[in-house]
Amino acid sequence: MSQQEFETLIVQDHNPVLRVILNRPKLANAMNLVMVNELMAVMEKVEQENYRVLIISGGNGNFCAGGDIKDMQSAGADKKALIELNRAFGHMITKANHLPCAVICALEGAVLGGGFGLACVSDLAIAVEKTQFGLPETSLGIIPAQIAPFVVQRIGLTQTRRLALFGNRIKAQEALNLGLIHQVVENNDQLEDSVMQAIKLALKCAPQASQTTKALIHNVGEQDLDSLLDQAANNFADAVMGEGREGGAAFMQKRSPAWADVALVSEHAIKEKTS
Numbered sequence: 001m002s003q004q005e006f007e008t009l010i011v012q013d014h015n016p017v018l019r020v021i022l023n024r025p026k027l028a029n030a031m032n033l034v035m036v037n038e039l040m041a042v043m044e045k046v047e048q049e050n051y052r053v054l055i056i057s058g059g060n061g062n063f064c065a066g067g068d069i070k071d072m073q074s075a076g077a078d079k080k081a082l083i084e085l086n087r088a089f090g091h092m093i094t095k096a097n098h099l100p101c102a103v104i105c106a107l108e109g110a111v112l113g114g115g116f117g118l119a120c121v122s123d124l125a126i127a128v129e130k131t132q133f134g135l136p137e138t139s140l141g142i143i144p145a146q147i148a149p150f151v152v153q154r155i156g157l158t159q160t161r162r163l164a165l166f167g168n169r170i171k172a173q174e175a176l177n178l179g180l181i182h183q184v185v186e187n188n189d190q191l192e193d194s195v196m197q198a199i200k201l202a203l204k205c206a207p208q209a210s211q212t213t214k215a216l217i218h219n220v221g222e223q224d225l226d227s228l229l230d231q232a233a234n235n236f237a238d239a240v241m242g243e244g245r246e247g248g249a250a251f252m253q254k255r256s257p258a259w260a261d262v263a264l265v266s267e268h269a270i271k272e273k274t275s
Contacts, residue, residue: 008035010059011042016052017199018042024068025060031114032068036088043095052210053202054099055195056118057106063131066113069140089114090146097121097150098218100211102202106195107131107172107181108188116180117147120154123214125181126194127172133180135160139167155180204260206243 010021020042022029046054058064067089075081096103096118105119107127112134119125119133127133135151137144144151144164151160155178163170172184185191202210212235219228243259250257 005041006038008032009038009042016050016203017055018046018051018053019055019057022056022058022064025062027068028062028065028110029058029060029115030065030068031089032071033085033088036092040088040092040095043092043099046099046101050207051101052207053102053104053199055104055106055199056096056122057195058109058115062109063105063107063111064113064115064118065110066115066136072142086145093117093121093146093150100214102198102210104195104198104202106191108191112136113144114147117144117150119180120147120150124183124198126183126185126191126198127175127181128188128191129172129184129186131172131175132169133172133175134167134169135164136167136169138165204256206239206247206257206259209239209243209247212239 006023008022008024010023012019012021020039022031022035024030024032024035043054045051071085072082075085093114102124103122105122105125107119107125108131110132111119111127112132113136116133116135135144135147148160148164151164155163159178162168170178172181175181176184183194185194216228216232216235219231223231243257246257246259
């Protein structure tokens with residue numbers, strides 16, 4: 001997968017870390033069908049090649065201003081095309097939600113509509129303090145069709161109703177208070193520093209243990225509790241017999257586990273390629 005393959009994304013490969021920069025700067029990185037399909041292709045690569053961390057950010061001062069209105073209008077009265085366009089985004093955000101790796105969203109500028117939805121499925125969302133968040137769909141005569149379930153899961157029914165039915169914008173501090181994001185920073189330099197720190201922490205955690213833990217968390221409320229805990233006990237035993245042996249030995253020997261060495265290598269590579 002080379003950069004030439006992408007029309008709407010900049011992809012920086014620092015295996016086991018992959019960074020995707022949404023790149024439609026003249027439209028505040030609004031998502032069209034091309035971007036959705038390209039994001040799907042990137043996420044499939046992440047799954048197939050066992051990347052540990054996926055970073056999603058936006059270029060030119062914005063994360064994502066939502067769906068491309070021009071794309072929607074061009075479908076006109078073709079209901080089937082509109083359904084397919086909308087569901088394509090739904091498939092993409094569902095895949096993002098269930099990726100086995102750690103997903104970090106680095107947020108600035110506009111985080112609206114579909115961009116808001118992407119933030120809601122991240123494992124870690126960090127925002128510059130002046131970032132603006134919102135669900136403006138109803139003010140445009142449309143609905144947040146594919147993202148609404150993920151927003152409700154993230155910030156709850158009451159706050160989702162307020163944001164979706166009034167279309168108001170909120171700043172990063174309020175987004176933090178709502179649980180939409182996890183950290184607020186003052187500027188872009190601090191944003192990059194925080195992303196680097198998060199990468200180091202993610203890579204110090206065991207790969208399979210992290211994947212299994214994320215899957216377990218996703219199954220809470222989706223699976224009968226007894227069967228979920230039975231499966232969790234089985235997964236726990238596998239973990240102790242697998243990565244847990246190295247983790248336990250490293251703990252007792254007061255050293256870093258073998259998988260953590262990649263954190264230092266990746267930090268050096270990322271800083272070198274992005275400087």
